[in-house]
Amino acid sequence: MNSYLARTLVILLFFIAAACSLPRQNQAPKPEDHLQPKSPPAPDEKPRLPQEDKTVAPVEPASQPPPSPEPRLEPERNQAQNPEFLLNEARESFRHSQDFWGKGDLKNAIAALDQAYRLILQLDPRGDEDLAHQKEKIRLTVCKRMLEIYATQQTSAEGLQKAIPLVWNRYVEREINLFKSGEKKFFVEAHKRSGRYRPMILTALERAGLPKELSWLPLIESGFRADALSSARALGIWQFIPSTGYKFGLKRDRWLDERMDAQKSTQAAIAYLRELHNIFGDWCTVLAAYNCGEVRVLEVIRTQKINYLDNFWDLFEKLPQETARYVPRFIAALLIISDPGRFGIDLEEPHSLLSFEPVRISKQMLLKDVAESLEVSLESIEALNPELRLKITPAEAYDLKVPRGKGDLLLSKLDEIPVARFSEKRYAFHRVQSGETLTQLAGRYHTSVKMIMEINNIKEKDFLRVGQKLKIPAGGAAAGKEIETETEIVSTRNSEPLRHRVKKGDSLRNIAQHYNANLDELMRLNHLKSTQLRSDQELLIPPGK
Secondary structure, three states: OHHHHHHHHHHHHHHHHHHHHOOOOOOOOOOOHHHOOOOOOOOOOOOOOOOOOOOOOOOOOOOOOOOOOHHHHHHHHHHHOOHHHHHHHHHHHHHHHHHHHHOOOHHHHHHHHHHHHHHHHHOOOOOOHHHHHHHHHHHHHHHHHHHHHHHHOOOEOOOOOOOOEOOOOHHHHHHHHHHHOOOHHHHHHHHHHHHHOHHHHHHHHHHHOOOHHHHHHHHHHHOOOOOOEOOOOOEOOOOEOHHHHHHOOOOEOOOEEHHHOHHHHHHHHHHHHHHHHHHHOOHHHHHHHHHHOHHHHHHHHHOOOOOOOOOHHHHHOOOOHHHHHHHHHHHHHHHHHHOHHHHOOOOOOOOOOOOEEEEEEOOOOEHHHHHHHHOOOHHHHHHHOOOEOOOEOOOOOEEEEEEOOOHHHHHHHOOOOOEEEEEEEEEEEEEOOOOOOHHHHHHHOOOOHHHHHHHOOOOOOOOOOOOOEEEEEOOHHHOOOOEEEEEEEEEEOOOOOEEEEOOOOOOHHHHHHHOOOOHHHHHHHOOOOOOOOOOOOEEEEOOOO
């Protein structure tokens, strides 16, 4: 019995061991088994198939593990739509672009910018103003960087980022044809005038590290005319409007308008161009912004929701018409100047650089009196000091420019030059009626025919038109007529005092300052015991010394 049990136990242990050695095909896979990488068979090794065990019923092979459960992927989709995630990814792509660009890899730099822009377009602020602002800020940054990278790929006059791309297209060709035909005289004359200022401009640009080609910008801006005034009130060789001129330090008051000062306006233009280059990065866009303002150019870029204008000429087509001509006009000018014979234009030798020396003065003088004293032409003094609006030196200290070598002579004759004073004259206005003559009008207004003719620039004594408006010196018969007060600048060489009629708002201190007179002397001359004035009171003004 014991031997029988022993044999039975041995047989059971044998079958248990055999069962344990069979392949575990029926065992359920662990959840992570499908994530484990499977080592590929060796190149010369055939895949090993499991041996078929005829003593065991065949079992269907286990199916491939199912794909990852849907809940596992859902968080990733939500993250990809998360605004903060998109912003961070866009910023990261922009940083990659910076790195590629710094290494000279423009292809990957552009690809990274493309990726940043695509991410930004996916971002939906959904009413969040701060988020919308961040989106626009990154989008504009990407746009401007793309323009800058594009500019480095252009054919240039000199260098890469610091040069003006010379592009030949139908827009540039159209401007060349205009310069060759209807505007040929303007181009030749402007080129001649350039000699007065361009050497100074070139030196300033070189010191600032800006492209030398910009020295020709005043040719298309103003024709190198210091007194050029546009319909938009832009003035000077660099055509500053008052607000932009003020922003860059150009003074404008009763006496001066430094937009017409070639040296000071050149420094202001350099500061403005440098600021625009910091904004846009390429010179074509900078020039467009110089013409119509950076706000207008940024607005054009901002309104493009799909295409971010990576080519300046895409942007160019969306700019105002005047600006749309500006950049190709400038490129056309550069091409002609570089080879005028090729375009059939004969450029004459430019004028000489204006040579002068400044003299610090603190006396108001008419420029014509200064010219007479120095025995030079009035035109030469005015050309050196175009910023003097009234052709008179200011009331405060001023550096008057005189021809080189004439500085000491001016200082020696300064006391002999008369002081410029302001004399106020009052006029009545008369509308000519049928049958009226100059003689009748002169008698009615207690003046002379000659005076009326001179004031109104009338050449023939009896030439009057019905309805013509005449300006007549106001006399006793001017009551009830329209009266206007005009200020006339005169030079006083004698001791005769001037006269001033007090108007509403006048104060004695302001009048003294206006005439550069001593307040105590003004009160003493008019026997005033206080500074109180009454309207229409007539004051004597001390003569200049």
